Structure formats: C-alpha cells, structure tokens
Amino acid sequence: MQLIAEDLIVERGGRLVIDGLSFAVSAGEAMVLAGANGAGKTTLLRTLAGYIRPSAGSVRCEGGDVELTVAEQAHVIGHANAVKSSLTVFENAAFWSEFLGSANETGGHIESALRNFGLDDLAEFPAAYLSAGQRRRLGLARLLLAKRPLWLLDEPTVSLDVASTERLVSAVNEHTRAGGLAIVATHLPLALERARTLELVSLRMAA
Amino acid sequence: MNSFWALVRRDLRLAVREGGAIGTALGFFLIVVSLMPLGLGPDLNLLARIAAGILWIALLLAALLSLNRIFEADYEDGTLDVLATGHLPLELVATAKSLAHWLTTGIPLALLAPVLGILLNLDLASYPILVGTTFVGTPAVSFLGAIGAALTVKARRGGLLLALVVLPLYVPTLIFGISAVSAAAGPAGMGAAFLILAAISLAAVVLGPIAAAAALRIQLQ
Numbered sequence: 499m500q501l502i503a504e505d506l507i508v509e510r511g512g513r514l515v516i517d518g519l520s521f522a523v524s525a526g527e528a529m530v531l532a533g534a535n536g537a538g539k540t541t542l543l544r545t546l547a548g549y550i551r552p553s554a555g556s557v558r559c560e561g562g563d564v565e566l567t568v569a570e571q572a573h574v575i576g577h578a579n580a581v582k583s584s585l586t587v588f589e590n591a592a593f594w595s596e597f598l599g600s601a602n603e604t605g606g607h608i609e610s611a612l613r614n615f616g617l618d619d620l621a622e623f624p625a626a627y628l629s630a631g632q633r634r635r636l637g638l639a640r641l642l643l644a645k646r647p648l649w650l651l652d653e654p655t656v657s658l659d660v661a662s663t664e665r666l667v668s669a670v671n672e673h674t675r676a677g678g679l680a681i682v683a684t685h686l687p688l689a690l691e692r693a694r695t696l697e698l699v700s701l702r703m704a705a
Numbered sequence: 706m707n708s709f710w711a712l713v714r715r716d717l718r719l720a721v722r723e724g725g726a727i728g729t730a731l732g733f734f735l736i737v738v739s740l741m742p743l744g745l746g747p748d749l750n751l752l753a754r755i756a757a758g759i760l761w762i763a764l765l766l767a768a769l770l771s772l773n774r775i776f777e778a779d780y781e782d783g784t785l786d787v788l789a790t791g792h793l794p795l796e797l798v799a800t801a802k803s804l805a806h807w808l809t810t811g812i813p814l815a816l817l818a819p820v821l822g823i824l825l826n827l828d829l830a831s832y833p834i835l836v837g838t839t840f841v842g843t844p845a846v847s848f849l850g851a852i853g854a855a856l857t858v859k860a861r862r863g864g865l866l867l868a869l870v871v872l873p874l875y876v877p878t879l880i881f882g883i884s885a886v887s888a889a890a891g892p893a894g895m896g897a898a899f900l901i902l903a904a905i906s907l908a909a910v911v912l913g914p915i916a917a918a919a920a921l922r923i924q925l926q
Contacts, residue, residue: 593715
C-alpha cells in the first residue's frame, strides 16, 4: 500500500500554508514531519486525513482496500485524546474498538492494547481521574484497538514520560515492520526505523 | 450497524452518568409551565384553553437548552474527529447522536408533559392526544435540533445563535402539535393534524442528519 500526495496546495484563513507539496509513503515506511511551529504539520496531517479539503492537488491510497477512503484506513491522533471522563478506561477503549474496528476482532485485544500502553491496572478506573500522560496513553491505545494500515500522529509524545515515549516508538516500529505506514509530526528525535524526514517551512502571507 | 449501536449505547451511558442535561431540561419545563398560572391568573377556563400551546412551547424551549450537547462535548474532546474516520458515514453518526438525544431528552419531556397538564387544568379527554402528539412530535425536535447543534458546534456560547437557527425550524411541529390537541375536541377529530405532525417527524429523521453531517464536515475543516 502507498499513500500519495500530489501537488497539495492548502490555504488556512486566507494564508497559504502548503504550496505544491508532493510525496509518497510506501508500506513499511515512516515519515517524520518536522518544522517550526506554524509550519503546517497539523494542517498537512488533517489534509491527509480528509478533514481539510486542499485548494488543489490530491491525496490517495494505492493498493489498499479500494472501497475505503483514506480516512477510513487511517488512525488519526490529534491534539485532543477523544477520551470521555465519565467512562472508565476500559469502557473508553471498548467503545473505540467497537466503533472503529471490524466485527471479527478477537476478544483479548482491548486488554492487550491497554497493557501495551501500561494502562491494564487502571482498566476499571474512571477516565476523569487520569493524569494528562495517562489520558494521552489511552488516546494512543486506539492505535492498537482496531487494525488500520495508516497512522497519522500529530505530536503523539505530548505529556508522555520517557518510558511511554519508548512504548509508542516501539508500537510505531512494529506497525511499520508489519507493513503499515506512519506519518508522525514531532519535535523530538524519535528512534523510528525506516523513517525519513519531511521538513516543512513556513510560507509567508499569500499575496 | 455495529458501530451505530455502539455510538447510541455510549451516548445513553454518558447521558445517564452525567445526568445534568436531562435534569436541566425537565426542571426548566416544570418551572416555565408552573409560572404560567401565576402570570395569567386563576381563570381555569382560560388555562384549559391555552394549555396545549403552553405545554408545547415550554417543551420546545426546554429541549432547546439541551441541544448544544449533541455535538459540543464530542467536538471539544476530539471525539468528533475520530468519529469522522469511522466506517460509519457522518450522516449515520448524526442519526445515532440525534436518536440518543431523543431517547434521553425527548422521551422524558414527553412523559412529563401530561403531568404538567394538571397544573394548567388541561381537559381530561385531551390527555391521550397530548401524550400521542408529544411522542410523535419530539423526534422532529431532536433531529431538526441536530442541524442547529452541528452549525453552532464551534461557536463559543452559541446558545442564542442555536435558538435563532433552530426555533424557526420548529414552527411546523409547534403548529401541528397544538392543532392536533385542539382539533381532537372539535367535530373533525385530530386525524389530519396528527398525521402531518407524524410526517414532519419522519421527514426530520431523514433530512436532519444529512444537513447536520454537511454542517459537521465544514466544522471539521
């Protein structure tokens, strides 16, 4: 599978943020989006996920399931964690597993996803009492709750401690090793395998 | 359809755990209706004549209070972004959330309406019809309300804007809801008005989520 962006032009609030960007990410590859604040990392990820419609150019997947849109094949981790405070950790995970996943998931995958991000002890705990880092990990656990080939991660390491960041990096590496794609916007030097870096530069005000 | 019911179940569970919205809507309904006799005086014939109108208007205003919750909480915590990447089309996401709103707000309001009818000296024969019209009419309240909720999801303190968007959409529901109750006492019976009310609700169930999903797509940009 391959994710291809062609001649993307994206405007936000009358300002040209991405001007004629083209790239392709193939199965098994990771791409790190780097660049200063405001360089358009989030805008690019949200365009790839299909939330923002580009002014010109296209985003498409080749070799994936032809019936699915790019968004339906992608996990999007944004700035917010999509965690409901009045549900328990397990209920949050179970909802996303049921909503995002296909029906043929095996039983123990929720537990194993929570264990992967060190949340198995907190399963019955109301999410309202989680710390910022724990909420983040619960948000990230979504990546393992449903199998999707494309991971779009927007600053996934925010409020994570060193150990959790390592867990995340190994999850991404396992994902790409299994033939998945990952695009990660980050300011940290993460030890991602088979990764290349796309440096975004801030564009000046569009004329 | 698995994800559709998963979303409905989650919204019901959240409504029960968080509770506040149902309580606010029911409390507001109760207070508005009980203020009416105080303002209009103790003329029981007058109250009985306008009871259906007051109940319907108060019900719409009470429902309006809870509408912003349909999408706002999900927008704020990022849930809406993730819901948009599901296999479920956004139209069905809006349907599921409107359905959950109807189950948690529309039905409790419809159940409270006949109880409040006592305060307004509502004609005894009108009770079954009032219950019928509120049950048949409230789906329109939730599903049309979802359009306004989706349009104002990004607007901070968009409550007044929501009222301006949604209340005009409620006019047909209000007119036929009230006329079904008053017509039932007359010679013609309530048939036509009640059927039109049902038709408005059915149309709202189909068209409301389509409009709401279109609005949400713009809001996600």
